[in-house]
Amino acid sequence: MKLTKFIEFLRDRLKTVIMICYAVLALVVVLDAIPAVVDKEHAHTAAEHWVGFWSVFGFAACVVIILVSKWFGHLGIMTREDYYEDGPASALEPQLHTAGARPSSGAATSASSRVSDHSSAPGKSKHAAPGDGRTPKGGHHE
């Protein structure tokens, strides 16, 4: 496929690509400084008249967003993936599976599995159906 070849071509010359990117960055700042190219008459504040103001703004914005968000996330907002599976409801999980594993004794299904039953019982057969139309088995995506 041609597109794959093209991406491969660029990846093989990564150094050149990076150099071109730096050149573009410099060019944008230089052009921004030339009044004949960029007319700053409509700027809203005095700061916007400084050369490269928006470059600094963009870079600083990026750094601030990343650092502040990561700091915030590590305060305890980011947590393990099974966080919500803990607690009282997870106590039902093993029973749910044992109930499902004894199809012939449906009559004697323990009542404790009832709370989460709408996902077991007939739902079991649905689980086997392709969830998103194309999953080979299980309908589980992870």
Added chain:
Amino acid sequence: MLRPGTGALRREATMNSFWLHPSLILILGALVLPLVPARLKRAYLLLIPILLFARILTMARGEFGTVHFLDWTLVFGRVDALSSVFGYIMSLMCIIGTLYGLHVKDDAQHIAAWFYVAGSIGCIYAGDFLTLFLFWEIMAFSSVFLIWFRRRKESLSAGYRYLLVHIAGGVVLLAGIVLHCNAPGHDWSFNLMDVAHPTPAMYLIMIGFILNAAVPPLHAWLPDAYGEATFNGSVFMCAFTTKTAVYALCRGLAGMEILVPLGVIMALYGVVYAVLENDCRRLLAYHIISQVGYMVAGAGLGTQMAINGACAHAFAHILYKGLLFMGCGAVLHMTGQSKFTELGGLWKKMPWTFVFTLIGGLSISAFPLFSGFVSKSMIVQAGFEEHKLWVGFLLMLASAGTFLHTGLKVPYFIWFGKNKPRQETWDRAAEPPWNMNVAMIIASALCIFIGCYTPYLYKMLPYPEVAGEYHPYTAYHVFETLQILLFTGLGFFLLLKKLVPEPTISLDMDWFYRKGGRAFLWLARKPIQAADTFVGELYRVAGLVPLMVSARVAGLFDNEVIDGVVDGFAESIRGIGRRLRFAQRGQMQQSLAFAFAVAAILIIAFLLYTNALAR
């Protein structure tokens, strides 16, 4: 309230011809869908949304479908500049979304999606609060099926949470509507409210609206649901619920001061959570919150420029966000994965999906020549013009964050990056089916077309003359944007190590009802279980035990021929008993589906009745 005089006049003035409500096309189309033979199915699936689009294109401006119902005057069809632009883009998205999921065999998924769009379009054209509320609820109840149809254990609970939040929001909205409309001097018509003197009733209505717009702290349902819906369900969901809410805000609460800070907070909140997110579709969902923040702020500013901006941005957003969800949906559909930690280096397998997603990413980041550039800047400009500098600068900050995630993080960590997916993920990865590709091509083409040829969008806006005077492609604006975005890109690659996705989830406001729900469940389970056990036992003892015993007694006759027959008989009876137990227990979703179907039929009857009256 009751205004027989004006209502009658209105009806006489406009109601002398049959007015076909666009939602009716989708609802009837959806109900007929299961009867369509398999070989015609794909053509039919495309035909109905195209008919809808054609109907909306040919609709004359005015007020139609006015019905007197008890004490109320219901207006089903208010067609004006504001509703037309939303109706246009939503019906267009319905075509693209249906095309994207064309190969899905399950009729029910298409039916749910169409009912959902019908609800959304019904809200857009509603001229009074009751009609608005009716369609508002149809939207919530039909879209939940788009989550459930993914059929994972997580989808089921995510769907229930989604429903719970929207029902709560609906109740608040209804309370606000009733209080507002019964106040002296008010009627049920849905128009701009007196935003300079907000009443408690108006705040309730606002809460109902902003819950659907996913304004923090009422936003957690959005990433929860959209990350869990089916691969094509999310494509629909990302377009309709929040944008209908934006429409409602523009229509009813334009200029409400409090929406400006709320919108700015939203724009930044979504960005912060997007940094932390490991699931690409949840990341996109957080960026919906961020982008809708621009629109909410625009609605709050309330100037003609700002309302134009909010509508233009909603228009552009529906297309590029749909495109992004289609790209990530294609990855999910083909590989079964949506987490960055499970993906990487897919450029060899899905290069075209990468290109389409990148176009979506550049559009949402407002790169020059892409759609976001000509729409987002109107809102920022309106903020600066109102001398709210902080609004302008903070929205600029958020747009740097948008490029950082959607333009860079999503494409980089899915299609490049150092991470190697598991072998089975890698083997499954391939370009998606043709219809998904075509849908992405159409959306990409529109994103670029809107960005390059501004009159297409600007002429549709509610204040076309104001939009006509706005020129996004000034040297200053182009260079301002390029500097922000390119230097954000520089920051991204310099801080790449910091951004490597971590296999975590992020706690959000849904913590309260997810953990709070546990406490409730724990309390409720004991008595409910006790009752359930009792009933279950009753069935067992009264139904199954005697049958089993009789079968065993029969077996004791020790006649080998009879033995087999009787055992078979007992087995089948036991099977019936088992089914009986399930019926008694009742599948919550099936009952709900049944209830919604009945509700849908009632609504159709009602719409037909409306049209009959109209004639």
